[in-house]
Amino acid sequence: MPETTPEERADGSDPGLDRLNKLPEEELRARLAQCLNVDRWVGALVSEAPFPDRAALLASADGHARSITAAEVATALDRHPRIGERATGGGTESTWSRGEQSAFAAGTDDASERVQRVFAHAQREYEDRFGQIYLVCASGRPGHELLADLVGRLSNDRDTELRVVGDELRKIAGLRLVKLLEDA
Secondary structure: OOOOOHHHOOOOOOHHHHHHHOOOHHHHHHHHHHHOOOHHHHHHHHHHOOOOOHHHHHHHHHHHHOOOOHHHHHHHHOOOOOOOOOOOOOOHHHHHHHHHOHHHHHOOOOOHHHHHHHHHHHHHHHHHHHOOOOOOOOOOOOHHHHHHHHHHHOOOOHHHHHHHHHHHHHHHHHHHHHHHHHHO
């Protein structure tokens, strides 16, 4: 019999969600901010807790993240390292960031050194153009794919790019929320 995930257990239990639902408000806020450092998003989820199931939590988190503003993007970017730079610190958020970027950082592409060199150049161009770091949901994506995404986004106007970054933050938050439930 295959191993089941918490939401598939016959008794309907989800230990990660149960632990998350029982956290004191301040600790819940701190944990959620590790997923997405946007006060409005964190506050909305805290106000809706406790959640009846994992699906409800993930749907609510996704819905609230879809309306991220330019100011919220700037705040959230403050806690993200550049792609290819190792996140410092030993906290949960730094550990997650290192794991999300592991394929790029490990240089798994055949042309990894070249890709990383071109990527660094394109990343500087991006930062000059947009005044912020390039952010993408890098989890499981190889360097050449991230480079193609970065180069493609250089042609965006500022408003379009802010919407794209907001969507990438939403994706990252969803992945991190699942990790939070697994680690809770």
